[in-house]
Amino acid sequence: MIKSGRLHIAILESSKIICEGIQTVLYQSDMDCRVHRLDALDDLTELLDNQPIDILIANPVQFVNREKEIQKIRRRYPSMAIAGIDFGMMHKPSTLIDITFTLYDSTEHIVQLLQKLDQKSQSQPNEKGGEENLTxxxxxxxxxxxxxxxxxxxxxxxxxxxxxxxxxxxxxxxxxxxxxxxxxxxxxxxxxxxxxxxxxx
Amino acid sequence: MKMADLIDGNPYLLLMLQHFSIDFRVSDHTVLQLCNQYGISEQLFISIANLYNGSGIRGERPFTRKDMLQVIDFLKSSHDYYRFDKYPQISDYIRQLQENHPEKELKLLEKFFNEYFSEVREHLAYEDEVAFPYFITLLGNGEQDNRREIYSSKEYSDHHTDIELKLKDLKNLLLKYIKIDNDLDLRRKLFMSLYELEFDLYIHSLIEETILIPSGIDIEREQG
The missing domain is CATH 1.10.10.10 (Winged helix-like DNA-binding domain superfamily/Winged helix DNA-binding domain)
Incomplete structure (x- = not known):
């Protein structure tokens, strides 16, 4: 089988330890991916200008009071899926997030979730106007x-x-x-x- | 090793023979016999054949001055191959393609190619008229007057990168972007020509960068 190419995953989380941990899990899995680390939401917009991102892993705290911006980003980059890190504070499912996982989930479980998420985002019309994903x-x-x-x-x-x-x-x-x-x-x-x-x- | 067997293994070597002005009827001659017959050093012949066969130069310098003059003849002959054979052939295919298909992109592609071809001609003329004579003077004697700066290998490779870069663009445009219906025969011929050209251009710059320029610099240094 020919693989569809490398996944670009962005992690939006201000804690270095959590970022580092997720990155390690991803790099040690069999996913072919490239991880981009972001401290704040504004970094995401700048990154997306240059690099299409397949999956965004985010601490939902980053989204607080910025729901409108997130919605705008989702409209503009429909092929990007968002996985939320569940810190036990999310009581209702958010429309801004496609899946969630907790930091206590097994690494296999997290990787599996992300892989499923990627397959889902690929089944959607992925290419924006077909321009080789030019932003x-x-x-x-x-x-x-x-x-x-x-x-x-x-x-x-x-x-x-x-x-x-x-x-x-x-x-x-x-x-x-x-x-x-x-x-x-x-x-x-x-x-x-x-x-x-x-x-x- | 018999030359005929080598050609069987890699028919692109015919191009090499032609650039060395060696006839294709190689009989049962071994490489050494053939080299002796045509007055080419076996080491030089094998070094270049290795490039055509995909392996690098094994640092077997220094080549003699006579070798270097033959390298220059070889490169000049490949210039003629580009100028009078390969590029005109590609140009014909693109013109035919443009005539068969009304898409405006193809008109632009033809324009792109024609401009590219004239850049290539300019570069070839520059090498024939400026670079090679300089090397020949350098090889001929130790005269130091009017000594021009040896143009650096960087200047050389910049030119070449340019030539190879636009060729890649052409290939990518045809492979990935420009929509043409059918006409597969013509398009395949065009592709094959582009790939043949790309291959020989690649060897050409390898010869310049791994044989001609290093040896030129050696000689310069020797002459101080």
Missing amino acids: KREIEVLTGLVNGMLNKEIADALNISIHTVVRHRKNISMKTGIRSQSGLTIYAISKKIISIEDIDI
């Missing part, structure tokens, strides 16, 4: 790029730093396998990100 930001950068804008111009238009533009460009090339600007133009047209009328042939 919205990356698509914006790509659009600027194929319209002949310089890094600086793209940075100004999107209100981000040049450094960030460069990072987005790297990710775009990594995800699409296309490195040259003219190649990316053809890519963007094939994917209907831009219209052919925008380009003079």
Whole structure:
């Protein structure tokens, strides 16, 4: 069987010990995954701009009073599943969380839960518009790029730093396998990100 | 080892023979016999054949000056292969493809390829007219006047990365993104040509980077 590729899992938990523990459990399991550690919710938004995340493991305390933001993130990244760490404080099932586990669950149980969660998220239409999972930001950068804008111009238009533009460009090339600007133009047209009328042939 | 058996094992060696200006009718000659007949050192021949067979150079330098001149001839001959054979062939396939399919992407792809091809031609001309003559002068005598900075292997590999990079883009666009209906014969031929070209370009830069440039630097150092 061909595996569908590496899972990207983000852990949103401010306790280093818990983070470290979950990470160890994941890395020692047979899941092929890459773990991203986050201290606060704001880090998540920034991460998602650059890296599609399959599963978010979160301490629900982080969501308190920020339900609206979480809902927005879920709408924007529908393929990301959320697993909550149950500290015994969750009395009613939350719509913001797909599954929960406690820190006292066996490692096998936790890994199994996460694997099921991944299968579920894969059965959903996963690719947002099919753009090799380019994020919205990356698509914006790509659009600027194929319209002949310089890094600086793209940075100004999107209100981000040049450094960030460069990072987005790297990710775009990594995800699409296309490195040259003219190649990316053809890519963007094939994917209907831009219209052919925008380009003079 | 008989040359004919080697070719059976890896037909890409025919390309190597051609770049060495060795005729394909190799009879029952062994590699050594063939090398003697064509005045090529066996060590050089085997080093390059090993690259074609997928193993690296085993640090068997130094090559002689005569070897290096032959390497330059070899590289020039592969330039002709790119310029007059492989790229025009690919260009033909892409033009046919573009004529068979009205999709505008293919028009853009043709444009992409044509621009790429002219960049390649420019690079080949640069090597033929600037780089190789420099090496030949370097090999010919110890004259130090008008000595140009040896262009670094970095400059070399930057050029090559560029050439190989756009070729990869072309392949990826056709493999992953541009939707073309049917026409499998033509598209397969195009792919095979792209892969053949990619392979020879790869060997070409390996020869430059592992044989030509290190030896050039050795000679420079020797001449102080």
